[in-house]
Amino acid sequence: xxxxxxxxxxxxxxxxxxxxxxxxxxxxxxxxxxxxxxxxxxxxxxxxxxxxxxxxxxxxxxxxxxxxxxxxxxxxxxxxxxxxxxxxxxxxxxxxxxxxxxxxxxxxxxxxxxxxxxxxxxxxxxxxxxxxxxxxxxxxxxxxxxxxxxxxxxxxxxxxxxxxxxxxxxxxxxxxxxxxxxxxxxxxxxxxxxxxxxxxxxxxxxxxxxxxxxxxxxxx
Amino acid sequence: xxxxxxxxxxxxxxxxxxxxxxxxxxxxxxxxxxxxxxxxxxxxxxxxxxxxxxxxxxxxxxxxxxxxxxxxxxxxxxxxxxxxxxxxxxxxxxxxxxxxxxxxxxxxxxxxxxxxxxxxxxxxxxxxxxxxxxxxxxxxxxxxxxxxxxxxxxxxxxxxxxxxxxxxxxxxxxxxxxxxxxxxxxxxxxxxxxxxxxxxxxxxxxxxxxxxxxxxxxxxxxxxxxxxxxxxxxxxxxxxxxxxxxxxxxxxxxxxxxxxxxxxxxxxxxxxxxxxxxxxxxxxxxxxxxxxxxxxxxxxxxxxxxxxxxxxxxxxxxxxxxxxxxxxxxxxxxxxxxxxxxxxxxxxxxxxxxxxxxxxxxxxxxxxxxxxxxxxxxxxxxxxxxxxxxxxxxxxxxxxxxxxxxxxxxxxxxxxxxxxxxxxxxxxxxxxxxxxxxxxxxxxxxxxxxxxxxxxxxxxxxxxxxxxxxxxxxxxxxxxxxxxxxxxxxxxxxxxxxxxxxxxxxxxxxxxxxxxxxxxxxxxxxxxxxxxxxxxxxxxxxxxxxxxxxxxxxxxxxxxxxxxxxxxxxxxxxxxxxxxxxxxxxxxxxxxxxxxxxxxxxxxxxxxxxxxxxxxxxxxxxxxxxxxxxxxxxxxxxxxxxxxxxxxxxxxxxxxxxxxxxxxxxxxxxxxxxxxxxxxxxxxxxxxxxxxxxxxxxxxxxxxxxxxxxxxxxxxxxxxxxxxxxxxxxxxxxxxxxxxxxx
Numbered sequence: 037x038x039x040x041x042x043x044x045x046x047x048x049x050x051x052x053x054x055x056x057x058x059x060x061x062x063x064x065x066x067x068x069x070x071x072x073x074x075x076x077x078x079x080x081x082x083x084x085x086x087x088x089x090x091x092x093x094x095x096x097x098x099x100x101x102x103x104x105x106x107x108x109x110x111x112x113x114x115x116x117x118x119x120x121x122x123x124x125x126x127x128x129x130x131x132x133x134x135x136x137x138x139x140x141x142x143x144x145x146x147x148x149x150x151x152x153x154x155x156x157x158x159x160x161x162x163x164x165x166x167x168x169x170x171x172x173x174x175x176x177x178x179x180x181x182x183x184x185x186x187x188x189x190x191x192x193x194x195x196x197x198x199x200x201x202x203x204x205x206x207x208x209x210x211x212x213x214x215x216x217x218x219x220x221x222x223x224x225x226x227x228x229x230x231x232x233x234x235x236x237x238x239x240x241x242x243x244x245x246x247x248x249x250x251x252x253x254x255x256x
Numbered sequence: 257x258x259x260x261x262x263x264x265x266x267x268x269x270x271x272x273x274x275x276x277x278x279x280x281x282x283x284x285x286x287x288x289x290x291x292x293x294x295x296x297x298x299x300x301x302x303x304x305x306x307x308x309x310x311x312x313x314x315x316x317x318x319x320x321x322x323x324x325x326x327x328x329x330x331x332x333x334x335x336x337x338x339x340x341x342x343x344x345x346x347x348x349x350x351x352x353x354x355x356x357x358x359x360x361x362x363x364x365x366x367x368x369x370x371x372x373x374x375x376x377x378x379x380x381x382x383x384x385x386x387x388x389x390x391x392x393x394x395x396x397x398x399x400x401x402x403x404x405x406x407x408x409x410x411x412x413x414x415x416x417x418x419x420x421x422x423x424x425x426x427x428x429x430x431x432x433x434x435x436x437x438x439x440x441x442x443x444x445x446x447x448x449x450x451x452x453x454x455x456x457x458x459x460x461x462x463x464x465x466x467x468x469x470x471x472x473x474x475x476x477x478x479x480x481x482x483x484x485x486x487x488x489x490x491x492x493x494x495x496x497x498x499x500x501x502x503x504x505x506x507x508x509x510x511x512x513x514x515x516x517x518x519x520x521x522x523x524x525x526x527x528x529x530x531x532x533x534x535x536x537x538x539x540x541x542x543x544x545x546x547x548x549x550x551x552x553x554x555x556x557x558x559x560x561x562x563x564x565x566x567x568x569x570x571x572x573x574x575x576x577x578x579x580x581x582x583x584x585x586x587x588x589x590x591x592x593x594x595x596x597x598x599x600x601x602x603x604x605x606x607x608x609x610x611x612x613x614x615x616x617x618x619x620x621x622x623x624x625x626x627x628x629x630x631x632x633x634x635x636x637x638x639x640x641x642x643x644x645x646x647x648x649x650x651x652x653x654x655x656x657x658x659x660x661x662x663x664x665x666x667x668x669x670x671x672x673x674x675x676x677x678x679x680x681x682x683x684x685x686x687x688x689x690x691x692x693x694x695x696x697x698x699x700x701x702x703x704x705x706x707x708x709x710x711x712x713x714x715x716x717x718x719x720x721x722x723x724x725x726x727x728x729x730x731x732x733x734x735x736x737x738x739x740x741x742x743x744x745x746x747x748x749x750x751x752x753x754x755x756x757x758x759x760x761x762x763x764x765x766x767x768x769x770x771x772x773x774x775x776x777x778x779x780x781x782x783x784x785x786x787x788x789x790x791x792x793x794x795x796x797x798x799x800x801x802x803x804x805x806x807x808x809x810x811x812x813x814x815x816x817x818x819x820x821x822x823x824x825x826x827x828x829x830x831x832x833x834x835x836x837x838x839x840x841x842x843x844x845x846x847x848x849x850x851x852x853x854x855x856x857x858x859x860x861x862x863x864x865x866x867x868x869x870x871x872x873x874x875x876x877x878x879x880x881x882x883x884x885x886x887x888x889x890x891x892x893x894x895x896x897x898x899x900x901x902x903x904x905x906x907x908x909x910x911x912x913x914x915x916x917x918x919x920x921x922x923x924x925x926x927x928x929x930x931x932x933x934x935x936x937x938x939x940x941x942x943x944x945x946x947x948x949x950x951x952x953x954x955x956x957x958x959x960x961x962x963x964x965x966x967x968x969x970x971x972x973x974x975x976x977x978x979x980x981x982x983x984x985x986x987x988x989x990x991x992x993x994x995x996x997x998x999x
Contacts, residue, residue, distance in 0.1 A: 048416020087414040090500025177683040
C-alpha cells in the first residue's frame, strides 16, 4: 500500500502518522507539502493533527482551502481512502468532505488523556480488522473536538453507518458522543482521537494499529 | 525618545542605572551616551542580562563532567547521551511577565526556552514546567493558575512538543510574585551543535523570524525590579507570543542547520536585538555594523531605541558564511518567515548602528558584555533553626482528630492533591515517544529517543518549605531530590539546569539565602557527580518589600540506556511486598505534616530545621536502587518526599489502582513513621521471591532496607493508624484542584 501524509505549516503529528503508516505497510511514506497542487499516486492519504496555519480563523479552515486539499477533495469523491485525525478531521469537515463541524470543547479547556472509544461500525474499511472488538483506548489531545451536526444529519448518518466511533464518557460535549465519522461512501474517515499515537506498547498502547491494518486489508 | 533626547539624571534612573554606573558608561565611551546607547547599556547591565549580583557566586559551581559538552554560557547546556546523540536543555523563569499577564507571560516563557534549545541545533522533544502560586484563598490565585496553565498549553500544544511533567506549589509567600519556570529538552547530533560566537570579519548578519514591533520594550529591565501596587501598569512590557510562527521557525532553522551555511546563531530573547548582537559579537571577538532600516518592522516609524529594545517574540539573529545567503533566503521564504540581511561583522570591536543614513549608536562591545558590573553584595547567614522534637501532642488522636482525618487533610492539601486539572491541558503524547509523564504520578518523565531503545528521564524539583527554613539544606535537597527522581526510573542522572528564584539581592538576608542555597546545591552536585550545565537567575521577586520563599528550582536529566530495564511507579501486582530503602528517624521539622496538621512553619518563630540530606547515604541508596532496577528486581518504585511514607504508599496505590497495607514502624511514634520526611528514601514494590535478596544485599552494603507492607486489595491502611477505602481516598486526592478551580 502506498501512502501519503500531508504537511501544512504547523502540522505537528505528521511524523507520528508517517511512523504509524510505515510500521503497518513496511514502506516509506510520501510527505506532501501543502502548496503541491496534485497528490502523488497513492492508495491512502492521512491528513495529520496539528495546528495547520496556526488554526487562525477556525481550526482547519485555512488548510481546507489549500491547493493540496482541493486535489484531495476531487480524488476522495472518486473513492480514494482518506483519513483525518484531530486537526485532519477539522480540515475534512471544513472542506465539506465530512458533515458537521467541530467546536470548542464544552469545558473550554484543552484535554489530553487516554480515551475509551466504542466501535459503532465495525464493518467500515477503517475498522474491519477489529473484528468483534467493541472497545479501544486511544489518546485524545484537542481544544476543538466538540462535534456538532443537526438532528437530521445525525439520524441520516446513523442510518447509513457513518458513525464509526463514539466516546465512552464524553470528554468534549460532542453530539451523540461522536468521536469519529465517515462520509456516506465510507472512504473518508475523520476522528478526533489519535490512532497514530497508539501503535506501541511503550506509548499509548497498540489499539490504533488495527485501524491502519483495516485500510491495508481493504485495499488489497 | 529620539537621538536628540537630553540625558538627564531622571532618564538615567528610569533606565534602572545607578549614578555610578552612568559615570562608568561615560568613562568607557569618553563622552555622554545618546539615548539609544543609554538604552543598550541599561538592558545589558540589567540584573537579568548581566547577572551582576549573582555572577561571582555562580562561578563557583560545578559545571564540568565527563558527559558535559557545553556548560553555562551558551544558550543552553549540552550533554552526551552516547551514540553521537546529545541532549540540549535549559530552564528559565518568566515570573514577572506571568504575574502581570498570565497567559502571554507563560506562553512566551515556553516559546523563549524552546528557542534557546533549537538555536543550538536541537529539535525540542519535551517541555516541563515548575510553577509556584500564592495561597489558594488569595483573590488573584485562581485567575493566575488558569491563565498560566492555558498559556503553557496554548504554546506547547500548538508547537507540537509534549509537555511531560513538572510541579506546582501553592504558598502565601508567592501571593505577589508567582513563579513560572519553563524547561525545554532538545535532541541533536553531537556534530551538529550550533554556537553563538560570530567568528570572522565581513560575514553577513541575518535577521529571521517575526517582524519587530513595539512589544516588550524594557522587559529585561522590568524583570530586574521589584513590584509595587502599580505593577499592572507594566502590562505593555509583556510580550505576545505566536506559537504558529515559532513552529515555522523551528522547522526553518533545523532545515537551514542541516546545510553548512551557519557560522553562528542566537535567539532574540531578553533585550532582543541588543543582547543577541552583542553576545554574538563579544563571543566571536568581532564588531557588528547593522543598518536598522533593514530590520523587518511591524509598525511604521519605529525608532532605533524601540527596535533595539523590543522583545518581540520568535526572532533569531545569525551570521552566515558569505556566498550561502541564498540558501537561508530560500528556506525562510518557503516557511513564509521574514528574512533580511541587516549587517556585517567587522573588525572594529564596536557595535555601530545606522538608521536613515545617520549613525545612531557607536559603542565598544567589550565593556557592554564583559565589564558589566560584578557586584559583591553583602549578605548575612540564614537563621539557624532548631530541630523539632517528637511530642505526644503531635499524634492525631491526642489532638482530638484521627489518622483518617489527618490523611484526608494531607491528600487534599494543595501541594499534594492531584494536578490532573493542570496536566490534562497539556499535550503529553505528541511525537509518539512519551513513555511516562505526569499522568502516572511518578517521579520523572521518560521520553524515548526517537527510533531507539534508549530514553531520557526528566524531572524538576524544589521544596520551598525546606528552602525557607534553611536555604543551604533546601538547596542541597532540591538537587538531591531530582537525582533521586531520576534514579527511580533506573536512569543514570547526568546533569541539571537551574532556575534560581529569589527576592531583592540588595537586602543582605536575601543575598544570604542565595549564597547559602548555592552552597548547598554545589555540595550535592559534587557528591553526586551531577554538574550544572545551564540555567538562569530571577531576582527581585518581591512586592512591597515581601520576598518570595527562596526557590532554586532544579531540572535534572538522566539516561536510560535500555528501556527494557527501567522502572516506573506503575507495574505493581496484587500481593507484592513493599520495601523501604533508607533510614527513617521520623524527621518532622519543616515537613508537610508540621505545616498542614500542626500549623507550624506559618511564621518565622514556628519554623524548624528541615530534614538534612546525608549525601553519602543518598548516593549509596540511589546506586543500589538503580542496580536493582537494571537487574529487574523491582516491579514499581516511588521516592519518599512530601508527606513521607504514607503519601508515597498512597500515590503508588492510586497509580496502580490497588490498595496498600503498611506495617508498624520501628521504635518511634506512629505519626513520625508515617509522615516523617527523612531524605534519601525509596519505596520499592517487589515480588515475593525478591524480598530476601533485596533486603539481604542491602544489609551487606550498609543500606537500610525494611519490609513495610503489601500492595493489593481495595483499602489503604496503616496498622494502628488510618484505614480508608482506596476509592474514597483517591477521590479526596483527585477532587481538590478541580473543585477549587470551579468554585
